Amino acid sequence: MFRALDHTHKNLKRLTLASAALLIAACTLETPTTTLPGTGPKIDVSKPVPVALLVPKTSQGAAPVAESLENAARMAVADLGDVKIDLRVYDTAGSSDIAAQQAQRAVDEGSKIIIGPLFAEAANAAAVAVRDEGVNVLSFSNNPTITGGNVFILGKTFENTARRLMSYAKTQGKSRAVIVYPQNVEGEFGRVALQRAASEVGIEIISAQGFTFTPQGVVDAVKPIKTAVLNGNADLMILTSTSAGALPMLAQLLPEAGINPATVQYAGLARWDIPPQTLALPGLQNGWFAMPDYGRTKNFAERYEVAYGAKPHQLASLAYDGIAAIGALVAAGKANALSAEELTQPAGFEGVDGIFRLNKNGTNERGLAIAEVKEQQVHIIDAAPRSFTFSGF
Numbered sequence: 001m002f003r004a005l006d007h008t009h010k011n012l013k014r015l016t017l018a019s020a021a022l023l024i025a026a027c028t029l030e031t032p033t034t035t036l037p038g039t040g041p042k043i044d045v046s047k048p049v050p051v052a053l054l055v056p057k058t059s060q061g062a063a064p065v066a067e068s069l070e071n072a073a074r075m076a077v078a079d080l081g082d083v084k085i086d087l088r089v090y091d092t093a094g095s096s097d098i099a100a101q102q103a104q105r106a107v108d109e110g111s112k113i114i115i116g117p118l119f120a121e122a123a124n125a126a127a128v129a130v131r132d133e134g135v136n137v138l139s140f141s142n143n144p145t146i147t148g149g150n151v152f153i154l155g156k157t158f159e160n161t162a163r164r165l166m167s168y169a170k171t172q173g174k175s176r177a178v179i180v181y182p183q184n185v186e187g188e189f190g191r192v193a194l195q196r197a198a199s200e201v202g203i204e205i206i207s208a209q210g211f212t213f214t215p216q217g218v219v220d221a222v223k224p225i226k227t228a229v230l231n232g233n234a235d236l237m238i239l240t241s242t243s244a245g246a247l248p249m250l251a252q253l254l255p256e257a258g259i260n261p262a263t264v265q266y267a268g269l270a271r272w273d274i275p276p277q278t279l280a281l282p283g284l285q286n287g288w289f290a291m292p293d294y295g296r297t298k299n300f301a302e303r304y305e306v307a308y309g310a311k312p313h314q315l316a317s318l319a320y321d322g323i324a325a326i327g328a329l330v331a332a333g334k335a336n337a338l339s340a341e342e343l344t345q346p347a348g349f350e351g352v353d354g355i356f357r358l359n360k361n362g363t364n365e366r367g368l369a370i371a372e373v374k375e376q377q378v379h380i381i382d383a384a385p386r387s388f389t390f391s392g393f
Contacts, residue, residue, distance in 0.1 A: 040134045040339035041112045048084035049330050049338075051323065052106035054116035054126060059094030062118060066091075068313035069140065073115065075307060076323035083327045096121045100129040107135050113338045114138065115322045118315075120146045127151035136340060138322045138358075140315060147362025152343065154318040154356075156292075156366060158193035161269055164290045164368045166197040168382055169236055174265060176204050177236040178228050180221070180254075182213040182246055190240030190269045206232035211246070218249045226257045229264055242270040243278040251283030261286055272373060274314060279376045290368040292317070293354030293384040300352035321351035325358075347388065354384045 043049050053073050055066035070089055077085045088111060090102040099117045103126035106114060114130065114137045117123045123139030124146040130137070131150050139146070142155025169177070179194050181187035191208050198205050207228035211221030229237055237259065241247040247270065255261055266287035272278050273291065291297075300320065304312040328349055329337040336342060340360070348357025348365070355367035370382035 040136055040336065042335045043112050043330065043337055045330055045333050045335070045337070048086040049326070050086045050088060050110045050112055051326060052103070052111035052114045052116075053087055053089045053319070053323075054092050054099060054102055054106070054114055054122075055089065056094035056118055056122075057089070057091040059092070062094050065118065065313050065315060068316040069116070069118070069319040071308050072304065072312060072316035072319040073323045075304065076320040076327065079324070080327040080331075083331045085323065085327060085330070087323070092117045092122050092126075094119065094122070096125040099123070100125040102126070103129045103135075103137070106130075107133050111135070113326060115319065115326075116140055123151060123153075136338060136343060138325075138343075140318045140322075144363050149362075150340070152358045152362045153364060154322050155315075155364075157363060158189050158269060159196070159363065160365050161290045161368065162190070162193035162197035163200065164370070165238070165267055165269065165288065166194065166201050166203055168288070168290075168370045169265070169267065170201040170203055172265075174203060174236040176206050176232060176234045177238060178225065178232065178234045179205060179208040179238050179240065180225055180250065181208065181210055181240040182217075183210040184213045186242075186245075187213070187240055194238055194240070194269065203236070206234055213246070215249065218246050219253065222253045222257050225254065226259055229259050234264060236265045236267060238267045238269060240269040243272070243274060247272070247278065248281060251281040255283040273371070273378050279373055279378065284373045285376075287373050288381075289371055289373075291371050291378075292366065292368060294369055294371070294378065294380055296351075297353055317351070317353045321349070321353065321356060324351060325349045325356075355386065355388065357388060 053070060055069050056062040057066045073087060077087050088106060090106055092099040092102055099122035103114055107130045113135060114126060116139060117126055118140045120141040120143035123137060123141050127137040127150050137151045139151060139153050140155055141153050142157050144157060147153055177198060179191055181191045195205050209221060209225045209228055211217045239247060239250055241250060261283060268287060268289040271291050272284055272289045300317055301312055329342050344358050344360045348355050356364055358364050367385040369380050369384040372379045372381045
C-alpha cells in the first residue's frame with residue numbers, strides 16, 4: 001500500500017487516490033531547527049493504532065464542517081489497506097474548555113495522537129492538556145501563533161502561499177509590488193507574510209495599503225491604492241481579501257479607477273475559485289492565485305461525493321491528509337512513528353492536495369500550483385511541485 005517515491009516521480013503522472021498519503025523519498029532540504037518536543041507515546045504497529053479526531057460536531061455553525069472532516073478522515077482510514085487505524089471521534093462543541101477535556105479523555109482512553117481541533121484556541125487548549133503525556137496534536141487551524149511544543153497545524157498558511165506566489169512573480173520579472181489588505185487580523189497576517197516572502201525573493205514592496213473592513217472603507221481606499229500603484233510604477237498588485245470579504249468590491253472598483261489589469265498584474269493571496277462564481281469578476285481576469293494540486297483535489301472531491309452524496313468542505317482534505325500521513329508513518333513499522341521527529345521528517349508526504357510536510361516549529365509547507373483566471377475559468381500556468389527539492393521551498 002505504501003512505498004517511497006523515487007526522485008523521478010514518474011509514478012505521479014497517474015492521479016490516483018486509491019491509497020492514502022505516501023511517504024516521499026528523502027530530499028536534500030532541511031526544515032527549521034526549532035527544538036522538538038518529547039518523543040511521544042510508543043505504538044504497537046501489529047495492532048490498530050488508536051487515533052483521536054476532535055471536531056465541533058455540535059457547534060452551531062461549525063457542525064457541517066465537522067461532518068465533512070469526519071467523513072474525510074474515515075475515507076482515509078478505509079484507504080489505508082493493511083495499516084489499521086482505530087479512529088475515535090470526540091466532540092469539542094467548538095469550545096476550548098471542552099476540547100481540553102476531550103483531549104485528556106482521548107489520551108486516557110489510549111489515543112496515541114490527536115487530529116484536530118478545528119479552531120486555534122481549542123487546538124492550543126487540547127495540546128496543553130496532553131503535553132505532559134507527550135501526545136502530539138495535528139490541528140486543522142492555519143494560525144501559526146499556536147504552533148510549537150506538541151502542536152502542529154495542517155491548515156494552509158499565509159506564509160506558504162505568499163512564498164509560492166512571490167517566487168513565481170519573481171520568475172515572471174515582477175519587481176515592484178503593492179499589497180492591498182483589510183485592517184483586521186486576517187489582513188495583517190497576510191500583509192506580514194507577503195512582505196516577508198517578497199524580501200526573500202527580491203521583490204520590492206513599494207506600499208502596503210490597508211483599509212477599514214467595511215464597504216465604505218473599501219470605497220475610501222481606492223484612490224490611495226491607485227496613487228500608490230501608478231506613482232510607484234508597480235507591476236504587481238496583491239489582494240489578500242477573500243471572496244467572502246472585500247474581493248468582489250476591489251475587483252470591480254480598482255479596474256474602474258484606472259488600475260488596468262492589462263498593465264498591472266493582479267494577484268491574490270486567497271483562492272479565487274471559491275465559490276466558482278468569483279471567477280466571473282472582470283477585474284480578476286488574467287489574475288494569479290495559488291491553489292493545491294488541481295487534479296488531485298478534483299479527484300478527492302469526486303470520490304468524496306460518490307461516498308457521501310455531497311461535496312466536501314474545502315477543509316475536508318486536511319482531515320484526510322492528517323490521517324493518511326499517520327498511516328504512512330505507521331506503515332514504516334516504527335514504535336516511535338508518531339513522535340515529532342517522525343512527523344517532521346523533511347521529505348514530507350503525498351496527500352490529496354499534493355505534497356506537504358510538517359516543520360519542526362509546528363508550521364507546514366505545501367506544494368501549490370499557480371493558477372490564472374482566463375475567460376472565467378481556472379488555468380494552471382505553473383504546476384504544483386512533486387517534491388520538496390522544488391526551488392520555491
